[in-house]
Amino acid sequence: MEYYSTLAFVLKQEPIKEHNRRYIFFTQEFGKLSLLALGARKINAKLAGHLEIPTLTQIHFTMSHNLRLITALEEIPYLGIKKKEKALTIAFWIADLVNELVIEKQSDADIWKLLFDTFYFLEKNLNKFPETADFTWIYFNAQFLKILGFSPFLDGCIECGSKTNNKFFSFERKGIVCQLHHDKNDWPINSQQRKFLIFLFNSTFGDFSQVILVREILKEKKYLQKFLNKFTLVIKSDIM
Ligand SMILES: [Zn+2]
Structure with a gap:
């Protein structure tokens, strides 16, 4: 054998x-x-x-x-994570998401590294900065979708390319839209929220070694969590 x-x-x-x-x-x-x-x-x-x-x-x-x-x-063993209910909940949520969206027997060095770095970051910072838990959730979600090939389009209106007045996000079209191209189902998005999303999809854990940056992003925690939840659901329904 x-x-x-x-x-x-x-x-x-x-x-x-x-x-x-x-x-x-x-x-x-x-x-x-x-x-x-x-x-x-x-x-x-x-x-x-x-x-x-x-x-x-x-x-x-x-x-x-x-x-x-x-x-x-x-x-x-990641004992720090296991001792904190919120951190453990996030670890379970991460495990579920990977299980749901990844197919079997395909090695993926990017997903492996993201999982490894995520639990390391959470364990290392959790006690000193409890807010790390919420941040890790948001960051993992964005990076995982990116690795799977699903980043939202945030550079300009997805229909006309306009760089100004893009105050809405279309989940159907997976990108920001201008006043002219938005419809009733779109979500409002302000320039701060858009900036943070661009950052979450394009940064490494190393960029967040300053907790001040983590705290800045968490000022939009509710919006970012809701946004990434909704975006993940749209991706799931696309690929399943
Ligand atoms: Zn447009």
Whole structure:
């Protein structure tokens, strides 16, 4: 039997029949993988502890017959995130989003790096700056959609290219629109909100080493969360 090994984040787990469990991972080398853990309930609490969201874990598995998980060994437990309910909620939300929008067995170095950097950033800053949690959510959402190839068009009116008076965003057309081209379903967007969105879609975590910038962006937290939620729903309905 051939064995494989890779670093992985758990995205989801569910019980199968009486004693088995299915784990869905995002792995460094194979992308999303669904693995069956036979007798997982009996195996021991130790394995389960190494497979809690958002633990970074080294997994060993086999691909013969069905894909089967053999062992898992914790690399980074992210205890800080697990201790804070809000941060943990965000980690689960990130895992769900990746699970929903990524197809199996396609390795993706960009998604891997984003997951890795996101949990690292959250863990590192959470205690000193609790607002990091809300920011991480918003930033991950924008960057993940960008990697999948879905960035909103924010440079000028998506219909005529006009650079001025673009006070609306069309979710149908996925871009900002001018007064002339807007219709009743569009959302208002001001220049500050647009500037922050451009920044979120085009920056790296390194650009946010100053917490003052994070706080500035969070002044528009409600709008940005609502916007990215809605934009994500539109993308989901497009591709599913
Ligand atoms: Zn226009």
